[in-house]
Amino acid sequence: MSSMNAPQREAVMYTQGPLLVLAGAGSGKTRVITEKIAHLIASGQREAKHIAAITFTNKAAKEMRERVAKRVKGDAAEGLTISTFHALGLRFLQQEAARAGLKRGFSVFDSDDQMGIVKDLLPAGTKNDVLERLRGLVSRAKNEALTPEQAAELAKSAVEREAAKLYEKYQARLAAFNAVDFDDLIRLPVLMLEADADFAAAWRERIRYLLVDECQDTNGAQYRLLKQLAGPRGAFTCVGDDDQSIYAWRGAQPENLELLGSDYPNLKVVKLEQNYRCASRILRLANTLIANNPHANPKTLWSDQREGEKIKVWRCENNEHEADRVAAEIDYLNKAKEIPFADFAILFRGNHQSRALEKSLQMLRIPYHLTGGTAFLDRAEVKDALGWLRLIANPEDDAAFLRAITTPARGIGGTSLARLAELAQQHHMPMDRAARQLSILKQLQPRIAAAVSEFTGIVDRLRDEAESVAAPALVRSLVERSGMLDALRAQTKDKAGFERRRANLEELADWFDGPKSAIGDLAAQMALLTHADRGEPGNAVRLMSLHGSKGLEFRAVFLVGLEDGTLPHEASMEEGRLEEERRLLYVGITRAKEHLVLSHSLEAKRWGDTLRLQPSRFLAELPQGDLARDGADPEAEAESKKARGRAHLAAMAALFDKPK
DNA sequence: GGTGAGCTTCTTTAC
DNA sequence: GAAGCTCACC
Numbered sequence: 001m002s003s004m005n006a007p008q009r010e011a012v013m014y015t016q017g018p019l020l021v022l023a024g025a026g027s028g029k030t031r032v033i034t035e036k037i038a039h040l041i042a043s044g045q046r047e048a049k050h051i052a053a054i055t056f057t058n059k060a061a062k063e064m065r066e067r068v069a070k071r072v073k074g075d076a077a078e079g080l081t082i083s084t085f086h087a088l089g090l091r092f093l094q095q096e097a098a099r100a101g102l103k104r105g106f107s108v109f110d111s112d113d114q115m116g117i118v119k120d121l122l123p124a125g126t127k128n129d130v131l132e133r134l135r136g137l138v139s140r141a142k143n144e145a146l147t148p149e150q151a152a153e154l155a156k157s158a159v160e161r162e163a164a165k166l167y168e169k170y171q172a173r174l175a176a177f178n179a180v181d182f183d184d185l186i187r188l189p190v191l192m193l194e195a196d197a198d199f200a201a202a203w204r205e206r207i208r209y210l211l212v213d214e215c216q217d218t219n220g221a222q223y224r225l226l227k228q229l230a231g232p233r234g235a236f237t238c239v240g241d242d243d244q245s246i247y248a249w250r251g252a253q254p255e256n257l258e259l260l261g262s263d264y265p266n267l268k269v270v271k272l273e274q275n276y277r278c279a280s281r282i283l284r285l286a287n288t289l290i291a292n293n294p295h296a297n298p299k300t301l302w303s304d305q306r307e308g309e310k311i312k313v314w315r316c317e318n319n320e321h322e323a324d325r326v327a328a329e330i331d332y333l334n335k336a337k338e339i340p341f342a343d344f345a346i347l348f349r350g351n352h353q354s355r356a357l358e359k360s361l362q363m364l365r366i367p368y369h370l371t372g373g374t375a376f377l378d379r380a381e382v383k384d385a386l387g388w389l390r391l392i393a394n395p396e397d398d399a400a401f402l403r404a405i406t407t408p409a410r411g412i413g414g415t416s417l418a419r420l421a422e423l424a425q426q427h428h429m430p431m432d433r434a435a436r437q438l439s440i441l442k443q444l445q446p447r448i449a450a451a452v453s454e455f456t457g458i459v460d461r462l463r464d465e466a467e468s469v470a471a472p473a474l475v476r477s478l479v480e481r482s483g484m485l486d487a488l489r490a491q492t493k494d495k496a497g498f499e500r501r502r503a504n505l506e507e508l509a510d511w512f513d514g515p516k517s518a519i520g521d522l523a524a525q526m527a528l529l530t531h532a533d534r535g536e537p538g539n540a541v542r543l544m545s546l547h548g549s550k551g552l553e554f555r556a557v558f559l560v561g562l563e564d565g566t567l568p569h570e571a572s573m574e575e576g577r578l579e580e581e582r583r584l585l586y587v588g589i590t591r592a593k594e595h596l597v598l599s600h601s602l603e604a605k606r607w608g609d610t611l612r613l614q615p616s617r618f619l620a621e622l623p624q625g626d627l628a629r630d631g632a633d634p635e636a637e638a639e640s641k642k643a644r645g646r647a648h649l650a651a652m653a654a655l656f657d658k659p660k
Numbered sequence: 661g662g663t664g665a666g667c668t669t670c671t672t673t674a675c
Numbered sequence: 676g677a678a679g680c681t682c683a684c685c
Contacts, residue, residue, distance in 0.1 A: 057675080086675050111674085128670080128679095182675055249673065350672050355676080413662040445661085528675070547673045569672055584673085607670085607676090661685100668680075 004028075004035070011237070011270045012036045015045055018234030018264040020215075020257065022241065024301040025286065025590035026277030026553065029239045033211055034064060036237060037080065038071040040209060048072075049079030050208035052229070056217060058084055058529060060551055081207070085222050086528050089185035092203075094521055099199075100188050105393035105520030107179040108527035112383075113399045114139075114181050117173050121166060137163035138170055142183035143251035145190045145221035176430070178396035182527075186221040193228040204231045214550070215240030215260075219251035227263065234264045242297075243290050246547060246584050248577075258296065275301050275590075277553050279308025281626050282596050286589045288623045293579045310628040313619065314599035319353070319561070322599050323360035326558050329597065330541060331364050333556060341367055343555035345542040347588045349567045353560065354543050361541065369537035371544045381488060381501045382508055386526055388478050392462050393520030396430040405435075405455050408487030412455075416448045432459070458482060466519045474519060475509035546588045557592035559585070562600040562616040585618050598627075 004012070008028055011021045012035045023029035037053060040046045055061040061082045068077055081088065090108065093100050109117075118135045119126070137160060141151040148168035155161040174180060180188065193200040210230050212218070215238040218226065230236040238260060245254035253259075261267050275283050283303045316322035326346060333339045346357055354370055361368045387403030394400065398421070405412060423443060424434035434440050435456050441449040462478055469477065479485050488501050511526070542554065546567075561567060568581035589596065600615045 084675065185675080246673075247675095250675080352671060352676085409663070411662070415661060448661095545673060566672095571672070663683105663685080665683085666681090669678090671676095 004031075005274055007270050007272050008032050008035075011272070012039050014268055014270070015040065015209075018230070018260070018267045019237045020260050020267055020269045021237060021239040021272060022257075022269060022297070022299060023239050023272040024241055024275060024299055025244060025587070026275040026283075026303075027272035027301070028276055029213070029241075029272060030060075030064065030067070030551070032272070033213060033237070033239060034067045034071055036211065037068050037077075041072055041076050041080075046209045047079070048077050049081075050206065051211070052081035052083075052088065052207045052209070053211040054085055054088065054213060054226075055082065056084065056214040056551065058087065060213070061087070084528070085218070085225065086182060086185045087525070089189050089225070090524060090528060092189045093180065093185065094524070096189075096192065099192060101175070102180070103178050103394075103396070105178075105518070106524065107177065107390045107394045107397040107400060108185070108524045109174065109177075109179050109181040109399065110527050111135075111182075113179075116399055117170055118166065121169050121173065133159065134163050134166055138167045139183055140251055141167055142181075142187050143219040143221050145187045145224055176396070177398050178394050178430075179399070183221070185528075186219075186225055190221050190224045190228060194224070200228055200231075203229065208235060210236040212236065212238045213240075214244075216242050216245040216254040216257055217247040217252040218256050220253060221251075223253070223256045223259065234266070242295075243293070243583055244550065244587050246550065246580060246587060248580050271299055273299055273301055275303040276305075277593055278303060278590060279305050279592075279594055281308040281311065282589060282592050285311055285596070285622055285626055286586055289582060289589065289618060289621050290586045292621050293582055308594060311622075311626055312597045313627050313629045314597060315615070315630040316599055316601045318601050318603045318605070319356045320360070322560055322601050323356040324363075325599070326357060326560065326597070327360035327364045327366060329558070330361075330366055330556075333595070334366075339555055340539055341541045342537070342539045344558070345544065345549065345552070345554040345556070345591060346558045346560060347544060347546050347549050347591065348560050349546060349569060349584070350561075351545055353566075357543060357560070367538070367540040368543055369540040371537075371542070371548055379501075379504055381484070382504055384484060385475060385479060385505055385508055386523065388462070388482055388484075389475070389519065389523040389526075391432065391459060392466050392474075392478070393518075393523045395432040398424075398431045401431045401435075404459070404482070405452075408483045410455060410483070411451050412448055416444060419444060420452070432456070471519055471522055472509040475505070479505050479509075546584045549591050550587055553591055553593055555593045556595035556597075557588065558597045558599065559588045560599050562598050562619060563604075563613040564616055565613065567616055568618070582618060582621075585616075 008031070011019065011032045021029065021032060023032070033053060037051060040051055041048050053064060055064055061084060065080075065082045068080065068082070083091070093102065093106075097104055097106065115131065115135055118131055118138070122131060122134070141148075141164065146154065148164055148171065151167055152161060152164035155164050174184070193203060207229050210226065212226060226236065226238075238257075240257050242254045242257055245252060248254070261269075278286070280303050283301060283305075287301055314322070314325060316325060330341070330344050333344075334341060348354065348357075358368065358370065384403060384407040387400045387407070390397050390400035391404045402417060405417070420434060420440070421431060423440045424431045427434060427437070427440065429437075435452050441452060444452065458481055462474070462481060465477055466474055485502070485505075489498055511529075562585075564573065567585060568578055572578065572581045598619065600619070601613055603610050604613055
């Protein structure tokens with residue numbers, strides 16, 4: 001506390017009314033939030049159980065919980081809520097399920113399930129991009145907590161009217177499945193709180209102080225939830241930075257920061273402008289870049305850190321060459337400067353860019369930890385197991401039913417399932433129940449009916465087991481009894497592949513090894529876990545998207561793929577949405593404490609043919625005197641040649657002592 | 661009618 | 676470079 005600067009201290013101490021903290025990158029905002037929680041508790045102003053802090057990711061929530069735990073004595077932090085908006089919404093709905101019109105054990109649909117419904121509701125053969133566009137529009141309306149009627153009224157084009165119609169049918173389908181989607185986790189609580197003042201007041205009795213991090217990335221629905229929970233008195237602290245707003249594409253409204261001022265006239269604003277993270281040169285780079293964006297309330301981020309070395313800009317032949325150079329440089333810095341692997345991050349625009357990097361890192365035996373993309377939770381076997389769990393918890397979840405009954409394959413194909421679905425619909429019952437009706441089974445082929453009954457028998461036994469057994473054991477049992485494991489063994493040709501998948505399922509079981517809540521609640525929570533939340537990365541280089549890097553910091557940062565079309569992304573260029581892309585680069589640059597490398601390739605292979613790439617236009621916006629460019633600087637060139645030589649040698653060495 | 665092999669399609673970002 | 680789709684085979 002004593003080591004804080006004046007505005008930080010002010011942000012911590014001010015609890016009399018609504019507060020907005022405009023916090024630049026690296027200005028210690030997480031610290032302010034944790035200190036403030038500690039202060040609220042220690043000063044006796046609020047009990048921990050009446051405080052809720054909202055973070056942007058589960059991972060950030062976990063980190064914050066750990067920091068608060070260290071800061072607060074004994075069990076004073078007991079009952080404190082630190083979670084994402086979505087996790088808070090889920091908890092809300094689980095507690096208020098009946099009021100929300102949900103039955104216990106309801107499912108949370110991810111975007112795949114969502115897409116499944118959309119596909120089902122639209123004519124067969126509708127193009128993928130049309131489906132995606134409509135799904136996006138429905139989601140957009142829900143992110144504003146609009147009803148289907150409101151969405152229809154506000155529709156400005158034919159496609160938006162179509163989306164509004166789809167929205168209505170989509171909700172009916174969700175309801176039939178006793179399911180909600182991600183957007184509902186915010187939307188439903190908002191509608192419920194807004195509809196009933198007493199109900200809202202009761203919730204405000206439980207949450208008496210609210211802290212919201214990354215406020216610039218809240219969408220309309222989240223902002224309304226904030227207002228409902230904070231109430232007219234405005235017992236909240238919001239922290240945000242409009243320069244780090246990078247989620248407009250999923251409905252975030254950075255103007256919510258300004259809206260706070262008009263919704264709460266007594267709003268106090270504190271600015272944190274001293275950066276404690278980056279070397280001065282890195283900060284100058286970031287400031288110069290972001291000055292190209294228009295600013296309503298300009299702020300000046302400054303730092304009294306040392307100047308730091310020049311920022312390297314690498315021009316590479318292609319992304320393999322780029323990846324080799326990155327790996328070689330990490331290897332070199334790790335050995336020569338003893339920078340631990342965990343202090344390195346490689347950041348990119350799209351998750352697919354990680355592939356080449358992984359290959360190069362493996363070649364040099366550099367441990368790495370990849371977050372995001374088609375990681376753990378998107379693995380087929382993991383989704384299958386989760387589908388089973390969902391079905392066990394929620395018999396009305398047809399999506400889960402379909403997933404479970406087809407994994408492993410048990411001789412029931414699309415035609416039969418379509419028939420069963422049709423019969424279920426005729427009888428107005430979920431498939432799980434229909435599959436147990438004798439009259440319905442009779443209308444299927446005898447062979448199919450037998451297979452269906454065998455399946456429902458397994459489900460029944462697992463439901464019984466769920467009553468008595470802990471979650472991890474249930475997962476193991478389900479993997480066994482469903483026949484998944486045997487099928488997996490038979491399918492995978494190599495033993496290693498099978499073991500990997502089995503390990504994934506084992507890991508899934510371990511994930512449930514948390515506090516003892518009902519299986520159904522856990523299955524719903526699983527849907528919220530992000531790829532970024534997975535496992536302990538240990539001492540490994542971090543690979544992640546620029547979006548995923550928000551809020552983190554590293555001694556050395558490599559920003560790869562700085563080409564026009566990659567960053568800024570093609571689609572953003574076409575739509576003239578360059579500002580958010582610029583902010584994305586800004587976020588990336590400000591992750592670095594000491595070392596920063598910006599690299600781009602001259603060529604890329606894009607399905608089949610090679611295309612020439614131009615360096616990112618953002619490179620030209622940087623202060624050129626602070627850059628050490630390939631070619632322009634003979635010293636850097638020589639260094640890069642040496643690095644390549646080292647990489648080659650290391651790779652050769654690695655080849656020779658390959659472990660079995 | 662179900663299943664697996666081989667084809668094509670498309671690649672932002674994520675709660 | 677993987678997931679989705681079609682088609683031929685069982």
